[in-house]
Amino acid sequence: MYETILxxxxxxxxxxxxxxHAVDHARQYGATLHVLFVAQDDFGPSGLVQQDHEGVERSEMVGEDHETQSSGMTNEDPERLGAVAERGEAIVSEVAESVGDNVAVETAVRRGTPYERILDYADEEGADMVVMGTHGRTGVDRYLLGSVTEKIVRTADAPVLTVRRDGA
Structure with a gap:
């Protein structure tokens, strides 16, 4: 039934x-588990609350001393993006190691808008199922922050299994 689980x-x-849940489904169906991390390449529109390189929140416009200016009205920061991608490589490697030898695992790190890259990857690899965690945000937090998982649920061609965080 499932050959490729994202x-x-x-x-x-x-x-x-x-x-x-992803590992259980992959084992049950003999599917390959694709572990994907997306390094977000746009850290939000300028003028909104951002964190500078020292972790201090600011609400200033792009171009201040602590930010890297980029084309358009975004806060693309190649140094920060590289660090996020490195963290992503570590995360997918740790996940692959934790799965063990009973499940075939492929890992990938992509750059871009998370929900778009997840959907692209699912299409490229022919994912039969997507398994995702959800933070369980509700109300204003969910509205303001949006939900990558919710966007995937609404737009993915494959079935999406969502798992709420323990204790949420």
Whole structure:
């Protein structure tokens, strides 16, 4: 029934909770588990609250001393993006190691808007199922922050299994 299961992860507790479900399905069906991390390449529109390189929140416009200016009205920062991609490589490697030898695992790190890259990857690899964690945000938090998982649920061609974080 399932040959290719996609497990997008951001390294969060919610994703860790979903991993057990992804592995169980992959084992049950003899499917290949694809572990994907997306390094977001746009850190938000300028003028909104951002964190500078020292981790201090600011609400200033692009071009201040602590930010890297980029084309358009975005806060693309190649140095920060590289660090995020490196973290992603570590995350997918840790997940692959934790799965063990009973399940075939492929890993990938992509750059871009998370939900778009997840959907692209699912299409490229012919994913039969997507297994994702959800943080369980509701109300204003969900509205303001959006939900990558929700966008995937609404737009993916393959079935999406969502797993709520333990204790959420």
């Amino acid at each position: 497990f997008p992860t951001d390294g969060s507790d919610a994703a860790d909770t979903a991993l057990a």
